[in-house]
Amino acid sequence: MSLTAKDKKMVKAFWAKVAGKAEDIGCDALSRTLVVYPQTKTYFSHWKDLSPGSAPVRKHGGTIMGGISLAVASIDDISAGLLALSELHAFKLRVDPANFKILSHNILVVLAILFPNDFNPEAHVAMDKFLAAVGRALSEKYR
Amino acid sequence: MVEWTDEERAAISNIFSKLDYDEIGQKSLSRCLIVYPWTQRYFGGFGNLYNAEAIMNNPMIAKHGTTVLHGLDRALKNMDDIKNTYAELSVLHSEKLHVDPDNFKLLSDCLTIVIAGKMGNAFTPEYQASFQKFLSVVVSALGRQYH
Numbered sequence: 411m412s413l414t415a416k417d418k419k420m421v422k423a424f425w426a427k428v429a430g431k432a433e434d435i436g437c438d439a440l441s442r443t444l445v446v447y448p449q450t451k452t453y454f455s456h457w458k459d460l461s462p463g464s465a466p467v468r469k470h471g472g473t474i475m476g477g478i479s480l481a482v483a484s485i486d487d488i489s490a491g492l493l494a495l496s497e498l499h500a501f502k503l504r505v506d507p508a509n510f511k512i513l514s515h516n517i518l519v520v521l522a523i524l525f526p527n528d529f530n531p532e533a534h535v536a537m538d539k540f541l542a543a544v545g546r547a548l549s550e551k552y553r
Numbered sequence: 554m555v556e557w558t559d560e561e562r563a564a565i566s567n568i569f570s571k572l573d574y575d576e577i578g579q580k581s582l583s584r585c586l587i588v589y590p591w592t593q594r595y596f597g598g599f600g601n602l603y604n605a606e607a608i609m610n611n612p613m614i615a616k617h618g619t620t621v622l623h624g625l626d627r628a629l630k631n632m633d634d635i636k637n638t639y640a641e642l643s644v645l646h647s648e649k650l651h652v653d654p655d656n657f658k659l660l661s662d663c664l665t666i667v668i669a670g671k672m673g674n675a676f677t678p679e680y681q682a683s684f685q686k687f688l689s690v691v692v693s694a695l696g697r698q699y700h
Contacts, residue, residue, distance in 0.1 A: 522670035
């Protein structure tokens, strides 16, 4: 299920519309991940405050969105573009790749909330495929 | 037996009380067929599913979306015994409709996203947690009679 030319065009166009709210998107998506899938909190035992919208959650949400932006810019070769991030997740963070799917789902939920008209079914399928591709690229170096 | 807190019951009840079954049913099912095109395999007799626009305007899909969504009413009315409430529907989906139970999760995800789009910020993380818990119990019950 690789990205077609049509998918890439849709992702770039949609991202251009939503990138201005990247930090809000990241913050809300991560907040929802921690609340709806409490097992994900195990990765953040070093944070003081795991509540929705807290300072560490907002900051980290922004960091994650930076990675997504990088993936959009590298959409023609996501694996190459995310090589350093893949190594980080594989060797240092060691986040179980199942969690990429969880976060992706919550990003889509937030996109639906913030952009109810733009996040139509065509945008949804393109973004779902794109985020799955990002997850695969991040898992590349795991083993 | 699944335990529900008062907050979870209230959240789920609230979400359903505001639901326009025709609108949300049509949007969720058509979104599922568009985002996960392989699910179209179960709708061979439903007419034109050729592209997203055709799917979104297909009256048979719209009607079926409403039917599927009303199927959730059974769980809403029997939250303390969802497992047995869906025994009959589970047999139907397995023996007659031959639906791969993995598809239930795909439709659940689309339903969550459509409701999020409709409710906006009223679909808080806590509401999302309650709603997703509800859907996962239904999905599990629907898969139970497969063998």
